[in-house]
Amino acid sequence: MSSELNAPGLKRRKRKNGPDVGYWVARTDLVKAGYRPEIVRLPYGLDDPAQYALITATCMRLQAEMLEWSSGRGREKNCFDGTIRGLSRRYQVDEASPFRRIKHTTREKDVHVLRIIEKAFGDRALDALKLEDFWRWYNAAKRPKSPGGPERVRRAWGIMKKLREMVSYGVSAELACCARVKAILTEVRFPQPARRRVTLDLAHVEAFISMATEMDRLSLALATALQLDTALRQKDVIGEWEPIPAGDAATGIVLNGHCWVGGLTWADVVLDGITRKVTSKTGAIAAHDLTLCPHVQAVAAQIPVERRVGPLIVDEKAGRPYAGDAFGREWRVVARAAGIPDAVWNMDARAGAITEAEDAGADLDDTRAAAAHTQASTTARYSRGAVGKSRKVAALRIASRGVKNGA
Known part of the structure; x- marks a missing residue:
């Protein structure tokens, strides 16, 4: 990789088939302290000099966000920028949030879902969301893990369920635009996973x-x-x-x-x-x-x-x-x-x-x-x-x- 590429946090992951993939990786100590996202995949070619500027700019931005969070400002419970990611972070750190009162085992599972949400559409502003956005996200989340595999309805439904819970919290916390989004989601019924019919007899x-x-x-x-x-x-x-x-x-x-x-x-x-x-x-x-x-x-x-x-x-x-x-x-x-x-x-x-x-x-x-x-x-x-x-x-x-x- 060129010495001109100054991208803090950049990591290269080699692949057996195809070009290497670039990732921005957050500092381990800050991840342990609660910083998210932990890893961000970069959609740029690591061996293409024409894309070095994009790689550098993206890594610099992600690094700056992480360092701002580490200074304490990013963890203020009243910090909310109007995006889904901002709502997710507030939902996780606000002591008045229901997230803080659930059992640790449930919380660990919820954090996994929240990471998926932040990575997939965390940058979207709440005031710009439309009905078609939610259906597009649901349909994308339920796609088979591999071609020909079963649809992952349980995964998709779980993501939308968690999104509803975050928005409901946002309404109670009087966060901007959450009431409008909740009104949309209240009228939507996403297909649920079938109940288990198996018994250990x-x-x-x-x-x-x-x-x-x-x-x-x-x-x-x-x-x-x-x-x-x-x-x-x-x-x-x-x-x-x-x-x-x-x-x-x-x-x-x-x-x-x-x-x-x-x-x-x-x-x-x-x-x-x-x-x-x-x-x-x-x-x-x-x-x-x-x-x-x-x-x-x-x-x-x-x-x-x-x-x-x-x-x-x-x-x-x-x-x-x-x-x-x-x-x-x-x-x-x-x-x-x-x-x-x-x-x-x-x-x-x-x-x-x-x-x-x-x-x-x-x-x-x-x-x-x-x-x-x-x-x-x-x-x-x-x-x-x-x-x-x-x-x-x-x-x-x-x-x-x-x-x-x-x-």
């Missing part, structure tokens, strides 16, 4: 437990048994890792600045009686008689008494609760060995438990209480292809015909 779980036991992965077997027998969420069984707030003492089980919380411990579990668990999503208490949970009993019986201390579900390889995506990754290894299709997920166990309950003729409100749902409508959504109620209705109709014919 009894046959799957029994095959999984057998294979996990054979592979000496009893924690995976016990977690899956609990999910099916009690309909507990995965997170309420295995727990999660929360970042330790700055200034707080690190207590409990700690890993890389995160503390393990929310999972079951052996002290929580009463194998010969009632186990109660405060659920993570709603705070409702789920109570289960584990003497009526045969799969849990069968797996627990294989775990020596001396090992029944601390977290209930531990990564046998690491000797601590599963971190990151390790549980899902290790679970899938066993699931494949057990012949469970990749389309069936561990988290489908909750739907499998609720569907099995309906097939057995359980009352909807009883099932709702067992699943610790606050609304019966939520429980009904977890029932995937159950025939319990339709079978009951069919039996009543047949009985009714017999009475009529006898009369």
